Amino acid sequence: MDVEHGINTIDVDDDGRNKRTGNVLTASAHIITAVIGSGVLSLAWAVAQMGWIVGPVVLLIFSFVTWFASTLQADCYRNPVTGKRHYTYREAVRSILGGRKYKLCALAQYSNFVGVSIGYTITASISMAAVKRAICFHYHGHEAGCHTQNNPYIIIFGVLQIILSQLPNFHKLSWLSIVSAAMSFGYSFIGIGLAVAKVATGSKPRTSLTGVEVGRDVTGSQKTWNIMTAMGNMAFAYAFSMVLIEIQDTLKPNPPENVVMKKAISFGVWITTFFYMLCGVVGYAAFGNDAPGNFLTGFGFYEPYWLVALANVFIAVHLVGAYQVFVQPLFNFVETQCSTAWPENKFITEEYPVKLPFYGVYHFNFLRVGWRTIYVIIVTIIAMIFPFFNDIVGLMGAFSFWPLTIYFPIQMYIAQGKVRKYSSSWIWLQILSFGCLIVSVLAAIASIRGLIVGVSNLKPFQSVS
Template sequence: MSLKAMEETAGDHETPLLNSTYVSGVQPVESPTKRTGSLWTAVAHIITGVIGSGVLSLAWCVAQLGWIAGPVSMLLFAFVTLLSTFLLCDSYRSPDPECGPGRNRSYLEAVHINLGSRSAWVCALVVYISLYGIGIAYTITSAISMRAINKSNCYHREGHDAACAYGDNSFMLVFGAIQIVTSQIPDFHNIEWLSVVAAVMSFCYSFIGLGLGLAKTIGDGKIKGSIEGISTSTVAEKVWLISQALGDIAFAYPYSLISIEIQDTLKSPPPESETMKKASTLAITVTTLFYLFCGGFGYAAFGDDTPGNLLTGFGFYEPYWLVDFANACVVAHLVGGYQIYTQPLFGMVDRWSAQKFPNSGFVNNDYVFKLPLLPAFRVNLFRLCFRTAYVGTTTGIAMIFPYFNQVLGVIGAMNFWPLAIYFPVEMYFVQRKIGVWTRMWLLLQIFSFVCLVVTVFAFVGSVEGLITAKLS
């Protein structure tokens, strides 16, 4: 059946959580999932998706940009993220009255319905590369935090000048093993509890980082740093560091990849878009305050010596148990954050394989296992094999490129314009039937172009930093 014929026969039925199944022309199957999400579960999902490894680099970003440009950049990225989310919220329902109040249950489905299959294919490529990259970044960050716990304990026992050296690879393997287990959670609708736990963890380590930076600033009796930021030996070096800082901030904010999936968990009435906009406003306001405080107090505490990762750069040695707890919270948060960003991809693969091989027991059969003292759980062999291989490859690449700030910059820049700006703007044009050369069309096109320039600048600088770090 052709895509056009599928759309014509859809009637008032809801469209499925698409991704590449719909793009490839496979007829979707109706989902029976009951939506029970609320304003607060949406806030938890957003905070889990937004406050992640990126917050730990923000003090370093402020150090590169200085006291004025650093906070202003964070505020601008917050505004851009919120505007982008509002545009996406209005793309959740089908724009075609003949299709009824159809839902676009994923980012890719919204792109396909609004912009067509060609745009959906391009978007799919960017989305899945981005989701994969986020898994790599979270693996790197979790390993750094686990290593920091060991180093903190070592410094406490043997003194701050001790040679407490630990590698990252073993910690990445531990995180990968944890993700292999948690990746067997069936789908996005079954991880609300994990999002809530991860959101609580993000608050914990954000408060701790903020508190440690504030305490050190007060203890030193002065605010370090300058308006122009860290000085460098050459102008070119300064430019590259600024571009990496912008890439890191870009990584810290947007959650467009999971925005529509989160909206699809919400019950109605009230309209899902109304709840999602309120949740986004609340979540972005809270996270921006955290970002400003963490980045600002981190820079105020360390000045030119601000570490790339606030909790693992060992500007803080004591109280060592608090540093350990904060890094443990980071790891716990990233366990949930990894799933928030990979479950949409896992869901796409599950749906595609089930429709491509409907008679395969390997793909479609679930097996129930019951261990003593534990509840029964279901295992799907295809899901087990694919998700294990996926986690294994993200872990392997993280072991090859374990460079925190540079990797965050590359992924942040790569995601920012196409997913947080271009596609939401274009879908908004279709939803609102905005004509070419109208005032709104011009304003949004200028907005998109400026964001594109920033994205290219951040991406080039971050790639240069990654290459330099690998060769050094």
């Protein structure tokens, strides 16, 4: 019947959508791209706040919790009875937990997408500016200010995102995620290598079992704020649950998607943890209690300048891809809602095939081109007006970490697996959820404090590295 109606069954899956071609490699690349950001290079500072024992232990705890909750979430891609796919995180929550929790999930998820896109715009521009600064320091000395305006680089990053945002959907981004994952490995290796080289020179920075010292490095209150912020950095460094099901929806149906996804989760999370541990521990050994917030963009290293510059190029390229991994689900949500609400509107639904060099046939759509371009422009302007917006992103992350990474996956697992209330499994899952809630609250408090400090020093359009 499909053949008689002109439908090419070779090019579609059993649900009528374009044939999925993803595998363990592409899913792992998406995960690594989403998880590893330039924040990996701030882990030396995070470990410095906690010390040799607590720092690595807390990092490992967050990696285990993320891996565990993600494996629970992977089982929620299909309805176990009907086999129906859940194409998005929101859809899984609505199907399994109901409409009220669906609305809360959507609010947390899309707020986080917006915050991440703003934060990535700012961070990428700082890395791009760091390339220029590395060259300046080399020729003018390490004491030179070499201050650089970030706004031109914010605009460059925004223009790139306007172009990449026109790709129709998430399935067209596998190549970009693979390139971005390679970049994340590149700058992580460079950061680790530079830290190892610094340790090998015989320098002995001041370190301790408990990290920065009260009365010598910081006050008691400062250490408390720093520990809370460091915990937030470690927790949010692993956050990719909001795009996990969207990534899983790119996988081929055979072998079963949840089996393949769990392998990709294990590979992605533990590879990430390996690099995080190296960056955090080796970085702390290299800089001690004086570890900078980011030892590449913060210039913990100056030489070889070309290697520092190359690492920052890698960071910027990686964030180009990571930006798309997070905003594509938001793009698709808005466009799907519009198509459902106004199915007869040609501005929204009509596709116009256009031949493009080096791409092939691009299906032009007025809504997609218009709204995605406007979104990127608005994000770029906000990043220019509020250069301290990373604190707001941190606040959004604080509010999204517990519900998106922990609460909803656990509740979906309990509901779908019919876990008996007050059983040992139910009790331990609730304890885990409550503990992560406390972490999110503490991180939110620290982010709000950072936001207040940033507002007091606000200089719109004056972001300088």
